Amino acid sequence: MRKRHALAVVSAGICGLVTAAPAQAAEYSSALKIKAIQYDAPGRDSNRCSGGNTKDEYLVIKNYSRTATVNLKGYVVKDATGNRFAFTANHHLQPGDFVRLRGGRGTDSDAGNVVYRQNCNFIWNNDKDTIYFYKPSGARADVHSYTKSANDRDGNGYITYHG
Template sequence: MRHTRTLAAAAVAAAFAGPALLPAQAQAAAGSVHLHKIYYNSPGPDNRSNASLNGEWVQIRNTTSKAVSLKGWTLTDASRHTYTFGSYRLGKGKTVTVRTGKGKDTAVNRYQNRGAYVWNNDKDTATLRKASGAKADTCSYNNPKADFKNC
């Protein structure tokens, strides 16, 4: 009986210890590159103008303590429309917006250069994958009365 109580007490102590028991390396790795916001219903008429297409976008945020290369990373919707990042580094604490329409890529805006909408106005799922194919994040929405989703 005494052995069972000792094990139970150790389990409770470990559960409440939390991050203090993690190695320094694991604590330093806090943060992620993740989907931050999807603006899926661009303002104004759905006329496929470039301005309207660029009003539809996904933001990706880097909350790690260092810049991350997104080269080869992909952003995909449920219908498998895929945007693949070329050579690009997302700085620590920075956000990049991936717009549906055409434009000149900058540090804060990337363009899919499409002539049609990607994100459905009622429901869809965004998936962010690393160059290795590993899933970094997903964000789904199912609200035709809203224009955007905070992930």
């Protein structure tokens, strides 16, 4: 009798795991995902708007859809401490296309695949941080945590996600 009861509990647990997996995967279903981050801008950090290197710190967001064009307007990027950037203008990513969200000031360009945060302060920590990416609905599109020692083996300040 104990064996049957234990088997029923294990079976119920496995069914619970199987049904929980799609719900979790759905939470992160998004054509847009974080492809890479240059979290540590090359050179000595300088957040001066003129002559600084915050523009060399960037996040790469890619459209992994094979068919859908996605507008970035309304998407939000945050770090672990709550620094945030919201895409307020239309910026359309064709299937397979990407954009670099750069620090510093500059002119956004669909042709140049770049959007500037219009802020000369660094957003990503050089030792560790978490990148949160949200859809306009507020649902999470993607998230990645990194530490320099664990995720950046060559120490160049650049990490790739999602191939």
